[in-house]
Amino acid sequence: MFQTGQKIVYPMHGAGYIEDIEGTEDGEYYIIRIPTGNVRIRIPKDRAADTGIRFLEEKVAVEETIVRVGKSKPTLSDNWNLRYKENFSRLKTGKLEQATEVIKLLYEQERKKKLSSVECRLLGMARQIVLSEIISVYEINSEKAEELLANWLEN
Template sequence: MLQIGDKVVYPMHGAGVISGIEKCEVLGEGRSYYVLQMPLGDMKVMIPADKAEHIGLRDVIPEARVDEVRDVLEDEPERLMGTWNRRYHTNLERLKSGDICDAAAVTRNLVVQERERRISAGERRLLDLARQIVVSELVYACDKSPAEVEVWMDDILAANNS
């Protein structure tokens, strides 16, 4: 059972802190919800406690795994072929996995692709979401501010001339 103060990752939204556990009645049924406070955008998300594992709620990575994320950002980008729509869905599926390394790879691939040619509006939104997911988790894993994490990521991605 998760507790108030636990730092967790909600796939497709990013990391946050459980700021409360509330009981709510929905359609006549009482349920407990985790109240997740996100560090970016001051967003609050409520997640049914009994569905947390099913939706992929997980602990934030330990600081020891941050080097793995850096390695992914530094790696040569994957060249996805096909229409923007096919690339979009491939990247979206990776983000849905909830794995920070997948989100970092999507970020890296789209940043490098954008350097070479314009990306579609859909891919731009996906890039913004992937960045937000990576930044939000690294904020907790590294105990840094969002701005510090963004500068760190941007420096790594700028050096990736693949």
């Protein structure tokens, strides 16, 4: 499915790449490197599809997705616990659109009322995931990625 050197997105961590494919007595494993946080993940090759790993989106799709979510009018639950569970589930999908929705929803919530510390961490995770994909796809630094994200969400 994946080859060494290919750029991917790993749910809950963001963009990275296949550093190696390792063969052991137990089977083959993808060794995934996530540059943000210098994370290294080892997952069984035969279960990779179940983890939600995916290829990076194309440049056009990244921008279109973020702009579309930015224009959406999210509905927010007043119950922070329910909001947290829904947003956490979105992040676990590993999909760009879902992670961007978490950012949009939590920004909207923050405009109404200060976020709890748990929601602040969730917002940070979502931003890291989306920004890491922008950085990888556009091959830019984090400052430029922050600018693009802000512009696209405001359009």
